[in-house]
Amino acid sequence: xxxxxxxxxIDRKGISHKLIAPTDIxxxxxxxxxxxxxxxxxxxxxxxMCASCQCYVESDHILAERSDEEDAMLSEAFHVKKNSxxxxxxxxxxxxxxxxxxxxxxx
Amino acid sequence: xxxxxxxxxxxxxxxxxxxxxTVFEAGLLKLKCHLxxxxxxxxxxxxxxxxxxxxxxIPSHPEILAGDLIKKLEKQIEPFQPKYTLGESAVSIExxxxxxxxVTTDLGTRHMAPVVAIAGGLGxxxxxxxxxxxxxxxxxxxxNYIIKNPELYKxxxxxxxxxxxxxxxxxxxxEGIGAFVTLIHRRSEFRGALDSVDKVQKLKNKGxxxxxxxxxxxxxxxxxxxxxxxxxxDGNQFSIECSxxxxxxxxxxxxxxxxxxxxxxxxxxxxxxNTLDYQTNIPGIYAIGDVNTYPGKLKxxxxxxxxxxxMCQSAFKRIYPDKRNVLKYTTVSGVNGFxxxxxxxxxxxxxxxx
Numbered sequence: 001x002x003x004x005x006x007x008x009x010i011d012r013k014g015i016s017h018k019l020i021a022p023t024d025i026x027x028x029x030x031x032x033x034x035x036x037x038x039x040x041x042x043x044x045x046x047x048x049m050c051a052s053c054q055c056y057v058e059s060d061h062i063l064a065e066r067s068d069e070e071d072a073m074l075s076e077a078f079h080v081k082k083n084s085x086x087x088x089x090x091x092x093x094x095x096x097x098x099x100x101x102x103x104x105x106x107x
Numbered sequence: 108x109x110x111x112x113x114x115x116x117x118x119x120x121x122x123x124x125x126x127x128x129t130v131f132e133a134g135l136l137k138l139k140c141h142l143x144x145x146x147x148x149x150x151x152x153x154x155x156x157x158x159x160x161x162x163x164x165i166p167s168h169p170e171i172l173a174g175d176l177i178k179k180l181e182k183q184i185e186p187f188q189p190k191y192t193l194g195e196s197a198v199s200i201e202x203x204x205x206x207x208x209x210v211t212t213d214l215g216t217r218h219m220a221p222v223v224a225i226a227g228g229l230g231x232x233x234x235x236x237x238x239x240x241x242x243x244x245x246x247x248x249x250x251n252y253i254i255k256n257p258e259l260y261k262x263x264x265x266x267x268x269x270x271x272x273x274x275x276x277x278x279x280x281x282e283g284i285g286a287f288v289t290l291i292h293r294r295s296e297f298r299g300a301l302d303s304v305d306k307v308q309k310l311k312n313k314g315x316x317x318x319x320x321x322x323x324x325x326x327x328x329x330x331x332x333x334x335x336x337x338x339x340x341d342g343n344q345f346s347i348e349c350s351x352x353x354x355x356x357x358x359x360x361x362x363x364x365x366x367x368x369x370x371x372x373x374x375x376x377x378x379x380x381n382t383l384d385y386q387t388n389i390p391g392i393y394a395i396g397d398v399n400t401y402p403g404k405l406k407x408x409x410x411x412x413x414x415x416x417x418m419c420q421s422a423f424k425r426i427y428p429d430k431r432n433v434l435k436y437t438t439v440s441g442v443n444g445f446x447x448x449x450x451x452x453x454x455x456x457x458x459x460x461x
Contacts, residue, residue: 037374043229043360044156050359072298076270076356078238080293107238 005097009055011038012103021092029055029101030087040103046088051077053087054104061099063090079105111217115141115190117422118210118220120197120365123151125396125411126226127180127189132419134187134445135435138426141218142189143210145196145231146358150177155232155358166409176408186444192216196231198364200392208391222391222422225377226411227398229360237268237354241327249333250352260286264348266336268292268324269355275303277355282316289317289347291324291338327352368392376400384421385414391425393418 007019007029021032030053033040041052048069054077057063063085066074070089074080084104090096117133119126122144130140148154150173158174165171171179195212200223202208210218234252236242242250254260260281267274267281270292276299278290290307297304310316322340327333337346362375370387371378377394379385381401385393395418396411404410423432441451 041229044152047157047160049156050357052359071294072270072296075293075296076298078235078356105238 005092005094005099007032007092007096008059008098008100009033009038010058010100010102012105023092023094027092028088029053029090029092032092033087033103038103039106040087041106042088044088048073048086048089051086052106054080054084055087055101056081056104057083057085057099057101059098059100061096063096077104112209113141113190113192113216113218115139115218115220116426117141117222117224117419118143118208118218119224119226120144120210121151121226121228121396121398122146122149122191122193123226123228123396123411124153124176124180124408125228125415126151126224127177127184128412129224129226129395129415129419130184130187130189131180132416133422134184135437135440135442136419136423136432138419138423139445140187140189141192141220143192143195143197143212143218145194145233147194149181149191149193150174151228152360153177162408164407164409186442186446186448186450188445192218196363200368206391221426222393224415224418224422225365225387225392225394225398226396226415227362227365227394229375229397230362230365231360232358233361233363234354235356235359237324237356239324239327245327245329245333245352248331249329249350250327250354252354254281254353257281257284260284260351263287263350265289265351265353266291266324266347266349267353267355269357270294270297270299271355271357272299272303273357274355275299275307277353278316279303279306279310282310289319289349291322292320293323295320324352324354362398370394373400376404383417385418386421393422 003024004020004022007021009017019032030042034042043052044050051073070086074084116138117140119129119140119142122142126142133140153173160173161170195214197210198213199211207219207221208223262285264287266289267278268291278288282288311318322338324336325339326337328335335346335348336352377399379387379394379399385395387394395414397406443449
């Protein structure tokens with residue numbers, strides 16, 4: 001069985017990227033984006049403290065619930081929608097294979 | 108003209124962990140440092156973003172809070188009397204005929220040094236601005252992100268938006284000096300020190316402040332100056348009269364004017380020579396810590412410390428090309444502070460046993 005999953009990511013220009021992400025090295029979506037050199041700043045390094053990796057989940061995958069810290073950060077971020085998540089809080093696991101996300105505006 | 112200028116040996120831009128440790132390594136070589144930082148306190152991200160978060164990869168500290176790391180660094184560099192220009196950002200650089208650099212801040216403070224070390228992390232911290240129409244039009248005409256002169260708000264109606272420590276702290280402070288404060292947040296939970304949350308709760312109970320949650324500011328009204336704001340309170344929209352709107356949504360780092368200093372930039376970072384001394388394409392200007400890039404770069408505090416150390420050796424050679432210099436170990440030479448203090452190993456006792 002392959003340990004890699006596929007994530008479909010739409011960047012801020014509307015361009016779609018197919019990301020191959022490993023499930024066996026504890027990566028999160030923000031880190032995958034950075035490894036593909038996508039325009040995700042990840043300022044705080046993944047502590048749910050900057051919202052530079054905010055994205056909208058557009059597929060109906062069931063993700064782990066938002067932690068209090070993620071909720072608090074999103075309550076202070078901009079362009080937040082019901083399907084907003086912080087990429088750094090989305091762990092790459094086999095359950096989210098095929099996930100479709102769109103990067104939130106950064107300005 | 109040169110008299111009103113701050114002069115030093117190494118001008119460090121950025122007072123995060125890497126910039127602070129530079130003071131120590133420079134001090135061992137008897138070089139003085141002056142640090143510029145846009146934040147009002149030293150520490151950079153460690154102070155502004157995650158002071159209460161533990162770090163586990165600082166050699167010899169199995170665990171240390173980011174805020175404590177900064178306190179210890181400040182203590183360590185104290186003998187070398189670092190000077191600071193805080194709350195100002197470096198905006199321009201020029202070179203003098205005798206190969207010195209003059210760096211000017213946004214408030215016009217001028218600094219001169221033969222060596223500039225950029226330890227700017229991800230950039231200087233700027234307020235995160237809410238995406239509202241005509242926001243820039245009202246900046247300094249009713250919209251402020253930083254409270255510089257609290258007296259301005261006395262007896263005025265002000266609206267603060269945000270859910271963190273600064274929103275809570277300023278609500279308490281400004282109410283205390285006689286402002287009529289309305290605090291708005293997108294939800295009723297606040298992320299702040301327990302004590303501040305309690306204080307705001309009490310002020311609300313006593314009717315001293317107005318608290319509106321869950322709510323969001325959706326537009327700004329007024330001619331030249333701000334006169335009211337429109338908020339969305341759980342689906343109901345209404346306007347509130349106010350003279351000031353203070354959005355406090357945290358700070359975000361921007362590389363800013365440094366990007367236009369003629370330095371080679373790659374992926375928002377400054378390219379340096381990592382085979383030698385972390386010098387940039389402009390001799391005399393170095394870049395250390397998270398702000399630089401080179402093959403294999405890792406943005407880690409411990410790497411910043413190493414880069415600062417090598418940079419100081421190179422800076423010494425640049426400032427004193429004819430002076431001999433050998434690496435001295437602090438265990439052997441101790442630490443001789445510029446303040447006259449001296450730390451050294453206790454001499455071992457040599458005594459015969461009969």
